[in-house]
Amino acid sequence: MNVADTSLPSTARNVAPVHSTHTFKMLLKREYWEHKGGFLWAPLIAGVISLVLTLVAFIAAEVATRRAISSGQLKIDGDVILNGLDLRALTRTLDADQMQQLAHGIDLSLVMAAFWPFVVLAFVTFFYCLGSLYDDRKDRSVLFWKSLPVSDTQTVLSKLASAALVAPAIAVAIALLTMVGYMFLLSGMVMLHGGNPVELLWGPASPVRLATSLVAAIPVFALWGMPTFGWLMLCSAWARTKPFLWALMIPLFAGIVVHWFNLMRIFDLDASWFWSNIVGRMLLGTVSGSELLYRPNPAQGGGSDGLHDLLGHLSAGNILASLALPSLWIGAAAGAVMIFLAIRLRRWRDEG
Template sequence: MNAPAENMAATPRSGAITPPHRTHTFKMLLKREFWEHKGGFFWAPLVAGGISLLLTVMAIIVGEVVARRAMADGKIDIDGGDFTVNGLDLGQLTSQMDPSRMHELANAMDLSMLLASSWPFIVLAFVVFFYCLGALYDERKDRSVLFWKSLPLSDRDTVLSKAASATLLAPALAVGASLVTMFGFLLVISLVALVHNGNPIELVWGPGSPLLVSASLIAAIPVYALWAMPTVGWLLLCSAWSRSKPFLWALMIPLFAGIFVSWFDLMQAFNMESTWFWKNVVARVLFSVMPGTWVSASNGLDVSPDTVRELISLKTMYATLLTPELWIGVLAGAVMIFAAIRLRRWRDDG
């Protein structure tokens, strides 16, 4: 008689509520950050890419108009050859190019693709900077921190979700916008080639390396996440600590530290110049969220048509992971993020 009752007591009811898994909670926190900052994370890079394409189209139109006006006085002389833009046969011009010129064309196309895709990344730097700066300060300012602390959400998960949004979510969305911009740029250039009797495969898609550039941009996401840690950690710490004007605190403390070190030549005690402090401390704390700033630190490459292929290679990309500057910055950023977590536990300005 009591066996069924015992079995029912031992078996959990199907309608029993189980606490959500920690990964599910973290995923929901990431969604919260995305929806609250969708304008900066999603739309801003797309708008920047759209402006880039619009300016490209306008530049092409202006070039066509100028060239057509110049035709009234005769043909245009370029590299010793006379031709007009509206009568230019790009197919014939391509057939007369030697291998060295084709190599130059390939490098120029790769550089053009990088420049076209750079607009969303420029916006990304500003978005991440001001997002981290206000991530913990704004919720104290509008008192919403009291609501979020009333929920079963730990300070650790909350702060880490904001750090992950800045170092992974925002860059991933910016890469998507940059790829859309890059392929839109290639389509515009292909249309121009077709208008002038050119073959887009031979002039645009063949010489260039759109797949290699795309793979390089995607592969840069984890490198960016690690390299940006000092700035992300510093801004989150300032956001959690400052009671007002976090931008001034975040900016002035590193700058005054650099001025103080330079003024009193403190780096001479380590047989180093003050420029080392400005480059490895001040610049890393303030500007590491700018994509591509790790290039000069890892291999010293300058962006030019001759170095583009080396610049976008995966070997060059991940060579940054072997530099001590990156890992020291990761450690410093992790320490500052931990301090931001501790500060959020007790600071609510009231």
């Protein structure tokens, strides 16, 4: 009897306490599983739709081309009539400049194909942050979560990490898969017309460089979007009802007042500065690449030079150069303050 009685306390003493990092990891998993539809399926469906539309466009172009060939209406420069479309023969006629333009065109089409998941990401993260703390109060599940040994700081930061890091990382992975799928579809079209995909597509294009750029954009997205994440989560923690209207109307009304009374002249600035750096940063931070609007236009020129400059602007090095923008770190600090206020408000607001 005595041995049996002492074995239970000994077993209990051998149980290791749960580490804080394990708790945070479980909170991240909770956010992912509760919002898997927005984080995973929505951008994945967007990528699939992009590929399906590309396939439909290829089929339509193939049918139209074959009809034009059969009727003798397919011409080059208005003089040469083609009896067939042999990409291998056409490739031999391309000089170095034309091959470079072809490479730029392929890279731009890859960017456009990968753009769809990021459009979905902008809406998903916006409304996720807006309901991240409000929904728990609305269905009163906040009372259950407060009964667990999980701090408000851990809970709010897990939601912030989900919006700023987890969701964009998933969107980048899906965008990369979309790019690969697009290249395979394009390779099939090239092979259908006797071309060599390695020589005509994979060689000139830069899918690895574009993939590196997308990965490099994740930390920039997280830091640049901090004012938006912070503002939306602050409204989610504070608003008793309709957080969307509060989050939208307060910045817009402030912008209207500043513009109406020309208040920025006190600081020798125009009202457009307030709309761009205050209202825009509070509402548009979930839009991927929005930080590029605060830098010189990459396509000042026209033609192939403008396209080359645009693609150069989307390089990994140039994207990471956004980390040197003072406005990025000022906005990140403002977002951190709003996140801190959201944590404090969550400790007080537990009503439905």
